[in-house]
Amino acid sequence: xxxxxxxxxxxxxxxxxxxxxxxxxxxxxxxxxxxxxxxxxxxxxxxxxxxxxxxxxxxxxxxxxxxxxxxxxxxxxxxxxxxxxxxxxxxxxxxxxxxxxxxxxxxxxxxxxxxxxxxxxxxxxxxxxxxxxxxxxxxxxxxxxxxxxxxxxxxxxxxxxxxxxxxxxxxxxxxxxxxxxxxxxxxxxxxxxxxxxxxxxxxxxxxxxxxxxxxxxxxxxxxxxxxxxxxxxxxxxxxxxxxxxxxxxxxxxxxx
Amino acid sequence: xxxxxxxxxxxxxxxxxxxxxxxxxxxxxxxxxxxxxxxxxxxxxxxxxxxxxxxxxxxxxxxxxxxxxxxxxxxxxxxxxxxxxxxxxxxxxxxxxxxxxxxxxxxxxxxxxxxxxxxxxxxxxxxxxxxxxxxxxxxxxxxxxxxxxxxxxxxxxxxxxxxxxxxxxxxxxxxxxxxxxxxxxxxxxxxxxxxxxxxxxxxxxxxxxxxxxxxxxxxxxxxxxxxxxxxxxxxxxxxxxxxxxxxxxxxxxxxxxxxxxxxxxxxxxxxxxxxxxxxxxxxxxxxxxxxxxxxxxxxxxxxxxxxxxxxxxxxxxxxxxxxxxxxxxxxxxxxxx
Numbered sequence: 001x002x003x004x005x006x007x008x009x010x011x012x013x014x015x016x017x018x019x020x021x022x023x024x025x026x027x028x029x030x031x032x033x034x035x036x037x038x039x040x041x042x043x044x045x046x047x048x049x050x051x052x053x054x055x056x057x058x059x060x061x062x063x064x065x066x067x068x069x070x071x072x073x074x075x076x077x078x079x080x081x082x083x084x085x086x087x088x089x090x091x092x093x094x095x096x097x098x099x100x101x102x103x104x105x106x107x108x109x110x111x112x113x114x115x116x117x118x119x120x121x122x123x124x125x126x127x128x129x130x131x132x133x134x135x136x137x138x139x140x141x142x143x144x145x146x147x148x149x150x151x152x153x154x155x156x157x158x159x160x161x162x163x164x165x166x167x168x169x170x171x172x173x174x175x176x177x178x179x180x181x182x183x184x185x186x187x188x189x190x191x192x193x194x195x196x197x198x199x200x201x202x203x204x205x206x207x208x209x210x211x212x213x214x215x216x217x218x219x220x221x222x223x224x225x226x227x228x229x230x231x232x233x234x235x236x237x238x239x240x241x242x243x244x245x246x247x248x249x250x251x252x253x254x255x256x
Numbered sequence: 257x258x259x260x261x262x263x264x265x266x267x268x269x270x271x272x273x274x275x276x277x278x279x280x281x282x283x284x285x286x287x288x289x290x291x292x293x294x295x296x297x298x299x300x301x302x303x304x305x306x307x308x309x310x311x312x313x314x315x316x317x318x319x320x321x322x323x324x325x326x327x328x329x330x331x332x333x334x335x336x337x338x339x340x341x342x343x344x345x346x347x348x349x350x351x352x353x354x355x356x357x358x359x360x361x362x363x364x365x366x367x368x369x370x371x372x373x374x375x376x377x378x379x380x381x382x383x384x385x386x387x388x389x390x391x392x393x394x395x396x397x398x399x400x401x402x403x404x405x406x407x408x409x410x411x412x413x414x415x416x417x418x419x420x421x422x423x424x425x426x427x428x429x430x431x432x433x434x435x436x437x438x439x440x441x442x443x444x445x446x447x448x449x450x451x452x453x454x455x456x457x458x459x460x461x462x463x464x465x466x467x468x469x470x471x472x473x474x475x476x477x478x479x480x481x482x483x484x485x486x487x488x489x490x491x492x493x494x495x496x497x498x499x500x501x502x503x504x505x506x507x508x509x510x511x512x513x514x515x516x517x518x519x520x521x522x523x524x525x526x527x528x529x530x531x532x533x534x535x536x537x538x539x540x541x542x543x544x545x546x547x548x549x550x551x552x553x554x555x556x557x558x559x560x561x562x563x564x565x566x567x568x569x570x571x572x573x574x575x576x577x578x579x580x581x582x583x584x585x586x587x588x589x590x591x592x593x
Contacts (some may be wrong), residue, residue: 006364009361010362013358013361016358016361017347017350017358020349020350020354021349021350022348024349024390025349087341088345088348089341089343089344089345090345090346090347092311092341093339093341093345093347094362095310096309096310096311096337096339097334097335097363098331098332098334098335099334109426147591173272192259234258235306247381
């Protein structure tokens, strides 16, 4: 077997493990759908009447933000899962075996991505049930899928790095909690122009804002323009940094 | 003895910051033998295992396992070893069977071969009934047995067992011992760490005593026992006055005032014990209990390190538990505060 097929073999064993965890412990998946769904209903029915978005229904504005919320939840779940593996010692067992070095992380990342995509699809279905009417064409749907997957992939590597760096489930959950706040400090729920200037400086320039705008434009059948490239660039940068950080934390734990 | 050793360690050093954990360790383990590294908590046993199993790097020295240098060819070492650590590294959300199948997959075994070995290991470790239950529902002993089974699915040539029976019930402990013995009989080299002298005595072909990061003795169990000249009689007194009187009667041996005990060197023969008791009787000294202690590894440890083996290194020599010749790990545990 070549190095690549070995890596694929090991990663797929690890992915099967993570997927089994998800089916054994469905709470993770349910929460990643339930929390965004509750927020969707709360914001749309509770506050939606008071929030005026120029040129459209609030729910059409809101859905990309809800998708980001779900992604934020997925960071937490993945970081906790990786940290649990460390604290329970199973990563040490894997490290005494002649297997591909990052297979266990790849398994977590791909598992997190698949979980996130299922969660996103369910959240969108709930949104449609309460009045969300996307008008995207197939090509734009492909764009929505692609960007969502890329974002979930990036966020999963960041989550793996957090899980490895903290090493305890409680620490990982605390740190990853920051990612659940990020969508609120962006243009995901309300336009950044409505925020005070000092806050805008952050909210308009953090990655969640271009990602939400791009998804919103695609779902509405519009053209996102250059914002899409900003969103993709952010995702690629986060994926790369997360991957490098995770590998470094993994190696550092090995050298002790 | 012409075979190269399965494990060879030379000049091994490891420090964490200012704290030296291993301070120049040398040892060789013959292929197919059971080698036991014995030492108290904090002696550096786990650190040694972590270095030999490629989990940690040595600061200095050379470590070869199964013919490969652990620092230069870690993957070749990993392919030859199985490791069962102190803390069970099993996946609690999976079933026992799924854990074994996962390990088979990581050893790149064919599906049929994985299933064959899984079934055999489940039977061998008495886990067939629990095979399809999540590990979270297992007892501590079952988890440990599964952990060992997972280490064996790749049929390792060298097996590391880091305190494999710590906290186990006697039945699971017997199973572990049985398996370790069988593996060695089948040509597997077993490297075992333990705090239990009984365990080392029972299993090991050779024993090394590790204390403060140095090997203080190495040899067969019998060789080590020969290091101490004889056993002792341990006397326990009802009060301090009796203890003090006894100390002066037998000629000023150091006593354990907290436990109200006195150890007197003795060969354990009836005649010598009679003489001793007669002398105490003459002075009307009241003795509460007496135990006769034939030389065992406890004595070796005491003689070489000045401490009983189940004490943390920073405890003084005067707080040891009572020693009786038939003590087992259970008593050891109970005696540790």
